[in-house]
Amino acid sequence: MVVVNDFDFAEREKYWQNLWQEEGLDKAAEDTAAENYYALEMFPYPSGRLHMGHVRVYSIGDVMARFKRMTGHNVLHPMGWDAFGLPAENAAKEHGNIHPKKWTWDNISAMKEQMKSLGLSYDWDREVTTASPDYYRWTQWFFLQMLKNDLAYREEAAVNWCPSCETVLANEQVVDEACERCETEVEIKQLEQWFLKITDYADQLLDDHELLEKWPERVKMMQKNWIGRSEGAMIKFPVPATGDELEVFTTRPDTVFGATYMVLAPEHPLVEKFMELSGRKEELQDFIARVKEQEEEERTSPDSEKIGMDTGIKAINPMNGEEIPIFIANYVLMGYGTGAIMAVPAHDQRDYDFAVKYDIPVRQVIIPEGEEEWDVAEKDEAFEEYGILINSDKYNGLNSASAFDKIVRDLEEGGLGQQEVNFRLKDWLISRQRYWGAPIPVVYCDDCGIVPVPEEELPVELPEEVELTPGGESPLKKVEDFVNTSCPRCDRAAKRETDTMDTFVDSSWYFLRYTDANNDEDPFLKEKVDAWMPVDIYVGGVEHAILHLLYARFFTKVARDLGLTSADEPFDHYLAQGMVLKDGAKMSKSKGNVVDPLNILEKYGADATRLFILFAAPPEKDLEWSNKGIEGLQRFVNRVWRVIQENLTEVKEATGKVELTGLSDAGRGLYRKLHETIKKVTVDLAERQNFNTAISALMELTNEVYQYIETEEELNYQLLAEVFTNKLLLLAPFAPHVTEELWQQLGQEFSIHQNSWPEYEEEALARDEIEIVIQINGKVRDRMMVSADSSQEEVKEEALKQDKVQKYIGSDDVKKVIVVPKKLVNVVL
């Protein structure tokens, strides 16, 4: 027996990584006849250290990229850096004099090295860094295009303020009233800020989910909930006392005859005017102050008590001319609809509770359709379903749906309302009072107002000399050289915008830039972007389901409407990969359960690490890290290695193609297993992205090779040569280093990664005899071998002849026999 050493991953992995890089194996070609394939993983924030979550996403993406290269595709597999953001500023503050720029670039080079040591096959010629002026120049350019097309605007609004990050946040970045980054509770402030009009695209973002067949349903559902489309009507209620018209949004115009009062949110613009007229100004002021003191959470919880106060002012119901009181109450929010409602206590439980409390009339206008009866007064509960109209004048007897249409039509004719769709989604607040971001390229001129920086003057570069002191304003405000400029329009002294852009803006278009990453004339050429877009597979964490993925979809649609690309959607297939857990919890410093990939790579090597993280769970599920588990995969690598070492000389000498007819039974079995494995791994990669089952199939094949070698008297080295080379090809996307090494040892030409993916032979899969399971009354009782071409009738008869079957039948009657071809026979007694 030959004594062999295990694969020396520490030395050989590095060797191959360098060689691949020198040979430029991973570069995407352009204008080839091959079909393009764009494999992308969410680019990281350059924190300086890779974590296990990174190892997982990038391993998944790399397998897909390598697999597609082998199946003859021209693959674009780029990487870059989401390099703007707060951690760089915080690090600068904490570690004294490190400039965010230096910190960021140092981290990038460190992480790049770590990625290389994982054997990831990126085309580094297309690397993008969002914090680099030649990238953010185009981020600013995008902003200017949006400004030009009324998709960017500045407005005063109630916004979320994170006191710890000292900046405003978009709604998407607030989770449970706290900052998504630092979990500090946000404050609501009235401030003037920059917004992007994502609401203009609300309908498209919703409707085009239909195009996204290869997206997880739950992600589309989350976006759907977030966008929150509801159909209804805008109705105007005249207020004779002031001459105003009070606009409300309702999804139930069919219940308009049941409106017995109106409610304004305390922040509603008409509140002030109504208070003056009410004659009870002070009481109302006290009340509003009380509501505003309530914590946001308390105020917006469905369980909290509804409180309100009558203003004494009346509105007129436009449908029946009835005069109804206007209340101010805590349960109506300024942030949704118009901040005012028509209250229909009989058909809305909240209004019902309020009406009972304040002794307001309840008028039922809908009754259930059909048998059921529902009297609101009797049940002491609102009836919220659709039904048949009553007490509604000429609309009586109609069902809700047709009453909805008729009432809306009549309102429209009278100029008193119209059909309307309302969204929960709000415009995207993108300005940030931070230094380390792309400056918003506008100038404020006393005479000309807001003036965009001319495109040829881009980028508006971030000044390097800056003092990062706290204060709640952009640090750029204090950089006089930056702030003081001249107006591009009138040339008089003017001031620059000092806010920078949300980093999610940077990441909303980076996948477009990769397609033409080094273009310094344009963000990208249309022909290049169209050659690659949409991304064929996009891999990343589901924590971005709403944030990044919604913004990226929005940007792509804007780019399309600007004529920059033909793509409607950025990502054809989104693979939402699960988290990497340790001891059942997300790895975190505070829990002390962090496993550092660098230690793991050092101890087990890149191949074993990649294999384990792909094997331990299907990609979309959370994965429990296990040090024992990775040892198992290292064992597998060495099993593959060892069996080839032990037979290397003979296998290298064996030439020629295996002849099916010349094989022994055991050889035939191994040959079949090889082709079954080719089929299985191909389907798992191409159709299911189930890397775990693909790897287990390769383990089975390896086990079978060991079986064959142990049991077969005279080894067929030709067969083994064919099994080994094909197995290495199948394993290459998962474990690129050890397969390359073995490939070379077998005397094959560099590089295995430039070889074609193996194809299975139908005839190798064929069997002369197949095993048939025999069930009696659905329970497995026996099995038998039959010739593969037996007819159903023959199988049935053969089954009934079996001793065991006869024993079970005994004296009973056989009622029925079910034959499933090539699988089983079920005898029903």
Add this chain to the structure above:
RNA sequence: GCCGAAGUGGCGGAAUUGGCAGACGCGCCGGAUUCAAAAUCCGGUGGGCGCGAGUCUGUGUGGGUUCGAAUCCCACCUUCGGCACCA
């Protein structure tokens, strides 16, 4: 409250179209090798009863459809995720 996903051995997971439940790996048990160990190789491993051939039982719970259900239907429980006084 509304919407969605999931629940399978000691553990991670497999079963792709309604057809042998538990592939593969971890762990554990046994054997070979060794002076001994590590490593490696081989075998066993859902639970109950049985010396055994066997046999009963088993995919969150309870029903149902079917010759046959982890898979389909109904009801429920649990966990996770999204939205939530949204008018």
